[in-house]
Amino acid sequence: VAVKHALLGLLLERRGYGYDLMQRLEARLGPAWQLNPSTVYAALDQLEEEELIVGRQPDEEESKASTRRRVRRVVYEVTEPGKVAFEAWVARPSAQQEPIRGELQLKVAAAREEDVEALLDAIDHAELLTRMLWEECREREAAEGAATAARPAAGLAHTAAVLRLEGELRWLETARETLLGRRPRPNGRGRLPVRQFGM
């Protein structure tokens, strides 16, 4: 999933330089996206090459602070073709659906009876990580919604991650119950209460 066009949208709100854009995009997408900063810089280069944005050295007055630090940041602005490209991208139906792939799915698909114990451990581990990320995304969702209520879809990108992770947590529970149903564990490990995710 290329972040290129989303950067146009951020720049239409206000111009900015690379690091600023990277931070703004990360704030909106949250930790679940695992945004790689280098993809942001590569996308800016590509947008500039395609003349959808222009990079300018800020004038003397503006760049005083950064000049003092011997840094002159390139500030990007959207061109008219860039604005057209952004709006076309928002309106364009997605070419295809994202594949749904996860390592635990593969393990489940390939597991034999004798793998059930190891699988239950893998499920416990995944649940811990997923729950931590879910909590983080919930916080980001609330913070983003509050901070930027001016944007129509403020917080909704975080909500996507939250709901995806809730689906994942429900799957982990289902998987555990299914496997335990077949092979009850004497110590009852894994029999956690069913949780509510505030839905």
Added chain:
Amino acid sequence: VAVKHALLGLLLERRGYGYDLMQRLEARLGPAWQLNPSTVYAALDQLEEEELIVGRQPDEEESKASTRRRVRRVVYEVTEPGKVAFEAWVARPSAQQEPIRGELQLKVAAAREEDVEALLDAIDHAELLTRMLWEECREREAAEGAATAARPAAGLAHTAAVLRLEGELRWLETARETLLGRRPRPNGRGRLPVRQFGM
């Protein structure tokens, strides 16, 4: 997500040739995974190179049928190191979580007030595709569960896709309601009844 180790699991159940393995893996993962056959063949080559599997020409008796068609398929079997590698893989906690990325999330993150109409159309489109895939995955889940009740986790890989897609559908509804709440459409389009996903 590399399918390599999952192939070892399938081969531990019974030996097989490339196309057979590709079909068996696809049957378990379902359409949401978007399994690329070439990754299966590449993984088999790699497994053979690492001596985790061995490929054999079937002997005369066995290969009579295929010889008649002038095809001699290589049949793979797992080696002892392959069995060890498979069991270690099942037990090994996943190194990291999959990123959660979707183009619609990006659109939502970058949208301005004036993009709301286009965004609502994109949501409608995505919902249609997601619903179709969800239905297909539900069918596969039921079929797989019934056909292979002998496996401990039969159907669970499909369940992962089903629950992921249900999370996606809930997000699409949430996104639509949020955007419509801000900008009611005169014709009421998009105000579909809230659906139940059999949860």
